[in-house]
Amino acid sequence: MRKNKTKRGIMLFAVLLFGAVWIPGIRGNASAYLDQIEQETIEVDVQEDGSAILTYDLDWRVLDSTSEGALSWVKIGIPNEYAEELTALSDSIDEISYYGDGGDYVRLDLDREYEEGEVVDLKFSIHQHCLYEENADEYLYEFTPGWFDDIPVDELTIRWEYDENTVSDMQKASEAAYQVVFRDLHPGEKVRVRVVYPKSDFLFQDEYEKSADSSSGWFVVFVVLVVVCGPAAYAFLLYARKNSGKPKDHYERNRGMGSVYVGSGRHHSHSSGCACACACACACAGGGRAGCSRKNFFHMRMKKNRMPKR
Numbered sequence: 661m662r663k664n665k666t667k668r669g670i671m672l673f674a675v676l677l678f679g680a681v682w683i684p685g686i687r688g689n690a691s692a693y694l695d696q697i698e699q700e701t702i703e704v705d706v707q708e709d710g711s712a713i714l715t716y717d718l719d720w721r722v723l724d725s726t727s728e729g730a731l732s733w734v735k736i737g738i739p740n741e742y743a744e745e746l747t748a749l750s751d752s753i754d755e756i757s758y759y760g761d762g763g764d765y766v767r768l769d770l771d772r773e774y775e776e777g778e779v780v781d782l783k784f785s786i787h788q789h790c791l792y793e794e795n796a797d798e799y800l801y802e803f804t805p806g807w808f809d810d811i812p813v814d815e816l817t818i819r820w821e822y823d824e825n826t827v828s829d830m831q832k833a834s835e836a837a838y839q840v841v842f843r844d845l846h847p848g849e850k851v852r853v854r855v856v857y858p859k860s861d862f863l864f865q866d867e868y869e870k871s872a873d874s875s876s877g878w879f880v881v882f883v884v885l886v887v888v889c890g891p892a893a894y895a896f897l898l899y900a901r902k903n904s905g906k907p908k909d910h911y912e913r914n915r916g917m918g919s920v921y922v923g924s925g926r927h928h929s930h931s932s933g934c935a936c937a938c939a940c941a942c943a944c945a946g947g948g949r950a951g952c953s954r955k956n957f958f959h960m961r962m963k964k965n966r967m968p969k970r
Contacts, residue, residue: 693811694723695811698719700717700805700815701816703715703821704803704821706801707787710792710862711789712791713745714785715784716782716785717781717782718781719780720734720779722774722777722780732769736768736806738765739790739791740764741764741871742789742868742872743788744870744872745786746766748768749784752782753771753784756769757769768784792864798857799856799859799862800856801854801856803855804851813845813849815841818839818851819833821836822834822835826855
């Protein structure tokens with residue numbers, strides 16, 4: 661009898677222990693997201709040369725500012741380093757800049773720290789080059805917007821300016837634009853759209869080659885070291901630059917996407933200040949709230965002056 665009571669006591673203890681350990685965990689998983697994208701709109705306006713003005717508009721809700729601190733800056737993956745005219749379009753962005761640590765990003769420093777329950781509107785635009793793949797009879801754009809491994813997206817809208825005689829897998833929402841809306845995207849879920857411009861009607865020549873990853877910083881360091889420290893410092897600088905190891909795609913003109921994936925990061929005011937960049941097949945480094953976005957979402961590369969043929 662005593663043995664039965666002992667067994668029942670052990671079983672009861674095990675059940676209570678299971679509940680204490682697993683039930684909070686299950687509950688936590690349901691609301692484990694630190695952030696939520698309530699809506700994201702990406703507008704694509706292809707220019708005369710085949711480059712494009714990309715306008716991003718995100719409503720980013722902070723769900724948890726305790727675990728990793730308040731939201732203070734973010735980085736958003738962009739197609740490649742051939743970007744110019746980075747422009748902040750919302751008051752929440754204090755500063756916008758190219759960020760080339762481990763990939764190609766736009767870095768958005770916010771006007772203040774955002775706490776749990778707050779929604780920050782992030783709107784910016786870039787003039788992006790190196791976008792299309794040139795085939796025998798057409799220019800092909802394949803666009804995979806950035807996705808987030810750890811953040812759900814309630815609604816994603818892609819709006820692409822319409823040009824006559826183009827073909828797309830998106831629907832024409834009006835005479836002015838193709839459009840598609842995706843809802844309830846889970847963390848890590850990806851989408852893709854295609855637009856084809858026939859060479860019989862368009863001539864793209866996007867030959868822009870100035871990288872947003874400016875080498876001016878290297879030049880300043882080079883001058884200082886050569887003048888102050890002499891040839892030994894110069895040799896060390898060359899060695900360090902050669903072995904810096906930042907992952908970059910190697911592009912061929914008009915041949916399409918590269919293969920490297922990078923993280924779109926969520927950063928906080930706490931002291932560790934870690935940023936996260938990742939290959940999507942691997943675990944992200946650091947403790948930032950980071951998702952993954954394709955480094956070259958577009959089939960790309962360059963040519964200048966798009967002019968409809970008569």
